[in-house]
Amino acid sequence: MKTLKLNKNSANSPLKKKCKTIVAIIFLLIYTITLTSINTKSVNAAEGEILKQAKELVQDYYYYPVSEETLKASSVEEMLKNMGDPYSSYFTKEEFDDFVNSIDNKFTGIGIQFRLQEEGVEIVKVMDGSPAKEIGLQIGDIILKADNNILKGLKEEQIGTFIKGAPGTTVKLLVQRDNVTKEYNVERREISMPTVTYTLLKNNIGYIIVDTFGETTGDEFTEALKVLRNLKAKAFIVDLRYNTGGYINPALDIAGHFVGFKPIVQMENKNGFRYKYYGTGYQDLIKEPTIFLINDYSASASEILSGAIKDYKKAGFIGINTYGKGVAQSMYYLNDGSVLKLTTNQFFSPLGNTIQKVGIKPDLEVPEEEIDSMDLAYLLLIKAADYNTIEALKDKSSYIKVILNDIPYYIDLNEARKDENWEGYKEILKKINKSHMFIGSGEKWINLKDFASIDDIQGFYPYGKLFKDITKVKNDTTIIINFNNTLVNQSINDNNIELINSETGERVAITQELNNNKLTLKLKKQWEAGKSYYLVLHKELMSVSGKNLTRDVLGKITINN
Numbered sequence: 098m099k100t101l102k103l104n105k106n107s108a109n110s111p112l113k114k115k116c117k118t119i120v121a122i123i124f125l126l127i128y129t130i131t132l133t134s135i136n137t138k139s140v141n142a143a144e145g146e147i148l149k150q151a152k153e154l155v156q157d158y159y160y161y162p163v164s165e166e167t168l169k170a171s172s173v174e175e176m177l178k179n180m181g182d183p184y185s186s187y188f189t190k191e192e193f194d195d196f197v198n199s200i201d202n203k204f205t206g207i208g209i210q211f212r213l214q215e216e217g218v219e220i221v222k223v224m225d226g227s228p229a230k231e232i233g234l235q236i237g238d239i240i241l242k243a244d245n246n247i248l249k250g251l252k253e254e255q256i257g258t259f260i261k262g263a264p265g266t267t268v269k270l271l272v273q274r275d276n277v278t279k280e281y282n283v284e285r286r287e288i289s290m291p292t293v294t295y296t297l298l299k300n301n302i303g304y305i306i307v308d309t310f311g312e313t314t315g316d317e318f319t320e321a322l323k324v325l326r327n328l329k330a331k332a333f334i335v336d337l338r339y340n341t342g343g344y345i346n347p348a349l350d351i352a353g354h355f356v357g358f359k360p361i362v363q364m365e366n367k368n369g370f371r372y373k374y375y376g377t378g379y380q381d382l383i384k385e386p387t388i389f390l391i392n393d394y395s396a397s398a399s400e401i402l403s404g405a406i407k408d409y410k411k412a413g414f415i416g417i418n419t420y421g422k423g424v425a426q427s428m429y430y431l432n433d434g435s436v437l438k439l440t441t442n443q444f445f446s447p448l449g450n451t452i453q454k455v456g457i458k459p460d461l462e463v464p465e466e467e468i469d470s471m472d473l474a475y476l477l478l479i480k481a482a483d484y485n486t487i488e489a490l491k492d493k494s495s496y497i498k499v500i501l502n503d504i505p506y507y508i509d510l511n512e513a514r515k516d517e518n519w520e521g522y523k524e525i526l527k528k529i530n531k532s533h534m535f536i537g538s539g540e541k542w543i544n545l546k547d548f549a550s551i552d553d554i555q556g557f558y559p560y561g562k563l564f565k566d567i568t569k570v571k572n573d574t575t576i577i578i579n580f581n582n583t584l585v586n587q588s589i590n591d592n593n594i595e596l597i598n599s600e601t602g603e604r605v606a607i608t609q610e611l612n613n614n615k616l617t618l619k620l621k622k623q624w625e626a627g628k629s630y631y632l633v634l635h636k637e638l639m640s641v642s643g644k645n646l647t648r649d650v651l652g653k654i655t656i657n658n
Contacts, residue, residue, distance in 0.1 A: 148173055151187075151437050154429050155180075160367045160440045173437070182440050184426050190434040192254050195261060200343045201292065201311035206261045207268065207283045208290075209234065210341065212394070216273065217241040217248040218256055221394050222308075222339045228284045234272065241278065242271035261285065292343075293317035295325060300479045303330035303385075307351070310343025310398040315350030315377070322354065322383070332481030333387040334474045338416060342397030345374065352402050353377030355387075355411040362401045363445040364425065371445075376405070386481040386506060387412040388474040391459055396420035403457040404446030413477075413501025414459040415470040423453030460501035461529055472521035476513065477506040493537020494560060497545070499525065500533040514557050519602020526556040554599075554631045554651045561633070561649035568655050574620035576632065576654075582640035583614045593635040594618065598628065599653070605630065624656040 151173045155163055161182070170176035173187050188196065198204050208227020211218040220238045223230050240248060243259040260268055262285045270281045292311040298304050303325035307314065325333070345362070352361045358378030365371045389412050391403055400419050406412050425442040443453055463470040477499060480487065487496055487507050497508040513522035525534075535542035536559045545559075555561060567576075589609050596605040596618070606621040624630070634650040 147431050147433055147435065148176075150431055151176065154437060154439060158367065158427060158429075158439055158441045159185075160424065160442060184422075184424060184438070184440050186252060186254060186438045188254060188428075188436040188438065190436070192258065193428070193436040195257060196254070200309055201313065203289045204261070205264050205287050206285055207234075208286075208288050209260075210339065211240070211253075211256070213253065214239060215249070221341075224288065224290055226290075227288055228286055232281050232283050234270075234281065234283070235274065237274070239273040240270050241273055242269075244269050291317060292347075293321050295321035297325055297328045297330060298334075298475065301329050301331040301482060302475060302478050303328075303333045304336070305333060306336040307340055307399075309340055310345070310347040312344060312347075314343065314347035318347070318351050318354070330385065332385050332478040333383065334390065334471065334478065335387060335412070336390045336471070337395045337399045337403065338390050338392040338470075339394045340396075340399045341394060341420075342399055342422075345398055345401065348398040348402040349374055350377045352405045353379045354383050355406055356409045357382055359409070360447045361405040362447065363449060365443045365445065366441065373447075383411070386478055386484060386504075388477060388501070388506075389414045390416050390470050390474060391419050391457060392417040392465060392470075393420055393456075395457070396422045397425075400452050400457050401444065404450060404452060407457060407502060408446050408448045408450065410503050413461070413504050413506065414457065415461045415463055415474050415501075416459045417462065417465065418458050419456035421452060421454045421456035423451060423455070461525065463524060463528060468520055468524050472518070473525055476508060476518045476521045476525070477501075479512050479518075480507050480509050483507075490537070491540055493540065493542065496537045498535040498537070498542055499529065500535075510557065510559075514602070516602035516604065519557075519597075520600070522557070523600075523602075554633075554653060557631075558633065558649045558651050561651040562647075564650060564652045566653045566655065567632075568657060569624060570657050571624040571626045574623060576618040578616045578618070578634070580614045580616065580640070582642060582644070584611055584616065585639045585641055586611050588637060588639040589616065593637045595631075595633045595635070596620075596654075597631045597633065599631050600628070626656055626658045628656050630654045630656070 148171075152168055155176065156168070159180070164179070167176055167179040170179055177185055177187060195204065207229040208224040209220050209229045210222040211220050216239050218240050220229075220234060220236055220240065223234055223236060240260075242248060243256070246259045248256050248259070260270075262268060264285055264287050267282050267284050270283060272279055272281055290308070292308050292314040293305065294308070295303065295305045303321075305318065305321050305325070307318065349361050353376035356376050357380070358375050360373040361376045362374050363371050364374065389403060389406060391399070391414055395403065396419060400422065403414065403419060407414060423444055424440050425444055426438050427441040429437045429439065431437060445451060461470075461473065463473060480496075484505075484507055487493065490496075495510050497510060497513070499506045499508060508522065508525075512518055531546035532544060534545040536545055555563070589611050591604070594607070594609060596607050597603070598605060608619045608621065610617040610619075630653070632652045632654055634646065636646040636649050639645050
């Protein structure tokens, strides 16, 4: 019988292996396994019938009430069907071994993660360097058949047996993408991938992707943190998107980098008894500004980690509400080597917040079809190295303060106005509660809800003066502006006069002609019909008398079809 070694911080220590025992392992995944603790229960060898054994386990450990009809079932499969629990299932020994190996990103297959859909299975992740990636499979593809086996209505374990196979063999997949079906012949290979990847982004932002919570994930995260700090990282983005879970111990270990030896999760059994798991007691905690990225595929162990970080207010969260799987499963080895997976616990955040069917709510909700939440996190952390300096400034007027999970983050408006950051900042303005945003005013901060037009151009230039909106047709490419005084020709340039696509932030090429106090701007190509543009006259424009504009002047130009 195979036993599994536990982290020293587990709430329960494993008992020594004995003959004819059943090993129970708590799991926290939707699609893959989380191993957290081992319990044993003696079984009379004379009562070796698998069905009877399974029924005893259901009666003793299943979290929810069990009906008499369920216990009268004539097979394990029928019993599980009557229970109606999507997370309880039955494995052969081979299926279970494959299931466990997948946690550590070590498996034989094509390199995808999937979830059940009505038509078949939807690909939620394609691993870099995998056969699936090489052949062109994509996130969102629906696999309808594998080697002529229709996948609709099957369980994950059954589907896995059809897609996986011996190295060097191929599987023929019928894939639907955008209502078009296509066949792919994909070679199966042995795949071993790291569970944590990382890189240093511009402006010394460390980016860490936690792909799954495998056996070595805690050590890999620690190594990523060490390397990035040696590279002078001043802030971190931790990406848990598409991470459906894994072992609980790595989640406790990673949480320990933020909070140390404190409760990370509360686990409740069928009798209502709750016990706590604690984080690893690291001393050198992460104090650098950090943002977590989550989505609706972030589940189980991802939600345990996120719930703890959120409760202790150690980072802000951007993305989509997580999956909401707050129940844990235990795996029981049966006498014939097969494995029964049962829902045995419900878990809660350190403060007792419910996760089951609720999930973790982001502080800034960003639908992925609109924009990558990574862009927003990056913008919020560009000035992370200067946070303390910003608070001490006598003039904060070029900065925005954003509060996520009661934590302040700062945006440099000069960075927000760049075309690569424009859409991200616009999304922040559109989605965040304005009571959580502040504009610098001298040494103070003023709430942005006091700015009536903050969703429009004033969001980028809060202290600018608005002039009347302009409407044009696409072939009318000339703008004439009359000033009270003649301008200095040297101040007429692309830095001081900008025409900006309001959606993308792209600067539009224009020519400028000054004739005394009349400035003529002309586009180098036609307007785009149906679009809108911002015209910005910066206060650096200077008259011949030596005076500048008192503030930026802003206007919106709308192009009719």
